[in-house]
Amino acid sequence: MKKIENISLKKEINRKKNIIFLLKSKKKSLPTQYLYDDVGSKLFEKICETEEYYLTRTEYKILNSNSFDIIKASSAEELFEFGSGSSKKTKTLILSALKKNKYLTYFSFDISSEALYMSYDELSKISENLNVRLLKGNFNLDISRIEASKKKRLYLFLGSTLGNFNNKVAINFLQNISNLMNKEDSFLLGVDKVKDEKIINLAYNDKRGITKKFNKNILNVINKEYKLNFNKNNFLHNTIYNSEKSQIEMYLKSTALQSIKLPNNENLNIKKGEKILTEISRKFSEETLERLFAKSNLKVIESYTDEKKYYSLYLLKIKKYL
Numbered sequence: 191m192k193k194i195e196n197i198s199l200k201k202e203i204n205r206k207k208n209i210i211f212l213l214k215s216k217k218k219s220l221p222t223q224y225l226y227d228d229v230g231s232k233l234f235e236k237i238c239e240t241e242e243y244y245l246t247r248t249e250y251k252i253l254n255s256n257s258f259d260i261i262k263a264s265s266a267e268e269l270f271e272f273g274s275g276s277s278k279k280t281k282t283l284i285l286s287a288l289k290k291n292k293y294l295t296y297f298s299f300d301i302s303s304e305a306l307y308m309s310y311d312e313l314s315k316i317s318e319n320l321n322v323r324l325l326k327g328n329f330n331l332d333i334s335r336i337e338a339s340k341k342k343r344l345y346l347f348l349g350s351t352l353g354n355f356n357n358k359v360a361i362n363f364l365q366n367i368s369n370l371m372n373k374e375d376s377f378l379l380g381v382d383k384v385k386d387e388k389i390i391n392l393a394y395n396d397k398r399g400i401t402k403k404f405n406k407n408i409l410n411v412i413n414k415e416y417k418l419n420f421n422k423n424n425f426l427h428n429t430i431y432n433s434e435k436s437q438i439e440m441y442l443k444s445t446a447l448q449s450i451k452l453p454n455n456e457n458l459n460i461k462k463g464e465k466i467l468t469e470i471s472r473k474f475s476e477e478t479l480e481r482l483f484a485k486s487n488l489k490v491i492e493s494y495t496d497e498k499k500y501y502s503l504y505l506l507k508i509k510k511y512l
């Protein structure tokens with residue numbers, strides 16, 4: 191099994207304090223990254239295969255139809271993917287890049303070891319000319335630890351993961367990417383678009399209940415990490431589409447009055463009906479994206495979508511060099 195390179199410089203400081211703060215807040219929440227332990231990463235893969243989760247198959251179709259154009263337009267000599275997950279969809283880009291380059295390095299960057307191992311399993315047998323590097327880190331904290339390359343790099347951020355960030359975090363992330371990019375580098379971003387609410391709601395409430403398991407698993411992760419006593423049977427999977435903010439909000443809703451022991455040994459009462467936010471998933475309009483790109487010194491050089499315009503991929507470059 192290929193070795194994972196841990197690029198995190200520092201342990202996330204004040205992590206415990208942050209969890210206590212988030213759980214004691216009037217609007218309770220947990221950091222979304224905790225959805226992705228070994229179990230969560232496997233469950234996410236299953237979500238991607240559900241009938242209701244149109245995002246993955248739509249993004250895959252767009253990538254598959256345009257992979258050679260994307261490689262040509264970006265002149266990519268190296269690929270670097272943030273939040274790579276299993277890298278299943280990226281395979282099509284890698285195959286096109288290998289037609290253009292004799293040797294290729296693909297960097298798989300994720301917070302979850304399981305995701306990195308899945309990525310290696312998916313890609314390692316493609317070609318002996320493909321070098322797969324597994325980097326473990328947090329894309330909100332560790333981007334400054336990534337070394338730029340002399341090769342023309344194509345950075346990837348797929349799976350609509352940008353939608354998990356509120357506006358401030360999204361701008362910060364995009365600015366970090368644009369600071370990391372050289373003149374010749376490109377960035378391919380995959381985002382989910384605003385559409386009929388019914389279609390969106392179904393995607394986060396699959397009938398096999400996999401998203402429900404994925405959501406509740408965050409409590410196992412938090413219990414393990416901080417020695418807490420959440421009982422996942424006392425919570426319901428609950429999602430709403432917030433049309434004002436164009437985002438899915440995924441919650442765990444308490445079914446009873448319950449008491450949780452926090453990491454500082456304080457008791458926290460959670461009332462019946464109270465909700466803990468575990469994830470947002472934003473759906474973007476062209477206008478919102480334009481504003482985000484403008485604030486991040488990024489310019490669209492090409493965009494790709496599906497026939498229903500459910501999902502879009504944007505190929506971006508640094509604006510000041512164009």
Ligand SMILES: C[S@@+](CC[C@H](N)C(=O)[O-])C[C@H]1O[C@@H](n2cnc3c(N)ncnc32)[C@H](O)[C@@H]1O
Nearest residue numbers: 223226273274275300301302305328329348349
């Ligand atoms: C929505 S999934 C997308 C996975 C894959 N790119 C796809 O398109 O199917 C988000 C991915 O980001 C990873 N992730 C979540 N939070 C992260 C963080 N703070 N730093 C690095 N990776 C993170 C998860 O482990 C997961 O693989």
